[in-house]
Amino acid sequence: MRYPQGGGLTAERRVFREDIRMQAAELFALGHDNAAVARQLRVSVRSVQRWHQAWEHGGTSALESKGPASRPKLSETLFAVLEQEPAKGPVAHGRPDQTWTLARIRTLIGRRFHKSMTLSAIAQMLHRHGFSHQVPARRATERDEEAVTGWVKETWPQVETPWRRSGPGSASKTKPASR
Incomplete structure (x- = not known):
């Protein structure tokens, strides 16, 4: 999962988790025990225990989302x-x-x-913010497409080194001449 601001949850995921905590608060008010709430909401018992403790001390407002975990460095x-x-x-x-x-x-x-x-x-x-690397904002006005195409077809094959050696090779990973 990719996170905004370099960490934390996306806004949609925060809302989703807050909804689960609010459902847990309703079940706490009805008197359900932690294990039953965990089974019904398909979350860990430890999470439900933390929520229940927060709910007992601060009510439903204690289970509301506090916003993103980290703020961006630049507003x-x-x-x-x-x-x-x-x-x-x-x-x-x-x-x-x-x-x-x-x-x-x-x-x-x-x-x-x-x-x-x-x-x-x-x-x-x-x-x-939509920026990418190595993408120029515009092409140079002086660019000559015909010259570029000619260079790629004629000059580049001469400059490019061949993949195979011209002489005999060795399958050994060490150089035979170094022994």
Whole structure:
């Protein structure tokens, strides 16, 4: 199961589990014991024991969902600001070339928002917002399709190394000459 915000449950799954806890609260109110509630709802007895204890101390409201386990590092408004920065280009941010890497985005987030994120968290955040790696936003206007096709057909086969050696080989994993 893939989780949003890098951990926890999806919103639908949280609602599903909260519904089960609310059904358990109704059964507690009717006087059912923990084992019967666990059997009926097809959950573990230990979970029902925790729910029952919370229900006794705080009522039905104690069984309500508390929301996602973790909050995203960048709010939607901060991400909207971050989204505008790469459009300016890496050169505008002091980089010598026109490529964005996760490390450069991490540096940008640190400088702009004073937040620290891991590279994997940045990759997950970008993926959640529809960004993908190695996909240019547009093709170069100078691109010559005929020249590219000609290069692939004529030059590339000469550059590509053959799969087999020209001389005799050996089935041994060690080099015969090294003995």
